[in-house]
Amino acid sequence: MGVRGLSSFFTLNPDLSEWKDLHSTKLVVDGNNLIYMIYFTSNLECVYGGDYDGYATAIRNYFSIFKSCNIELILVFDGGHDVSNRKLKTTQRRLQERLATAKAIAKTGAPNLKILPILAHEVFKDVVRELGIEVFQCSFEADEEIAAIANYYGCPVASQDSDFYIFNLVGGFIRLDSIYTSPQIVTAENGEKNWHSQQSKRSKRKHQQLSSSSSSAIAPICAPSMLQKEQI
Numbered sequence: 001m002g003v004r005g006l007s008s009f010f011t012l013n014p015d016l017s018e019w020k021d022l023h024s025t026k027l028v029v030d031g032n033n034l035i036y037m038i039y040f041t042s043n044l045e046c047v048y049g050g051d052y053d054g055y056a057t058a059i060r061n062y063f064s065i066f067k068s069c070n071i072e073l074i075l076v077f078d079g080g081h082d083v084s085n086r087k088l089k090t091t092q093r094r095l096q097e098r099l100a101t102a103k104a105i106a107k108t109g110a111p112n113l114k115i116l117p118i119l120a121h122e123v124f125k126d127v128v129r130e131l132g133i134e135v136f137q138c139s140f141e142a143d144e145e146i147a148a149i150a151n152y153y154g155c156p157v158a159s160q161d162s163d164f165y166i167f168n169l170v171g172g173f174i175r176l177d178s179i180y181t182s183p184q185i186v187t188a189e190n191g192e193k194n195w196h197s198q199q200s201k202r203s204k205r206k207h208q209q210l211s212s213s214s215s216s217a218i219a220p221i222c223a224p225s226m227l228q229k230e231q232i
Contacts, residue, residue: 006162007175020172022179024070028150030142030159030176031075031135035124037160037176038062039116047105050117059127065181074153075128076146079139143167 010016042058044051066073101115128135138145147167150157156171157164164173 026155031077033160076136078142
């Protein structure tokens, strides 16, 4: 669920990240994050039926850019089991906020409010299956599996979850919202023009590793979102 304040810390300290050309590689993507990001950045209308056709088109267009850059995506989704119940209160709070937003939209139309339609997850997964993209569904939270798959292939992770700034990722961490989805045309040495890649902001932690003591200190300072004030 992220480490509160850590994304802002990296935003305010741009020297800790670097711009990279991303092409001809695997990329492990936090599927849950991507469902929301594509919907809310595609100017879709959530009020009247969810605009699912438009959402499906936006998903296909998004993935086509990665294909043009020869990027093989691996999508990993969280599961619904939380044995420790550490996230129960956070999950309940978010569901209550979602319900309040839905009620406000139903009463007033509220064009300034947005909510992910109930079938958005199914539409996303249907399109992913149609495109033949590799998908993993976890039983529990997927963070550790995402990191393990990425390290196995030596490729980056793309997510909005600031937890990944802490993970030791050999291929680096890329915030999903930092990826330019307009590939650049470049001229290769042989004179051919090729699609290059999205430019992505990748954490430099593979070059500037945090020590275990530093990582331990960051967590209580930034305060994970699942903790209440009295627990910090």
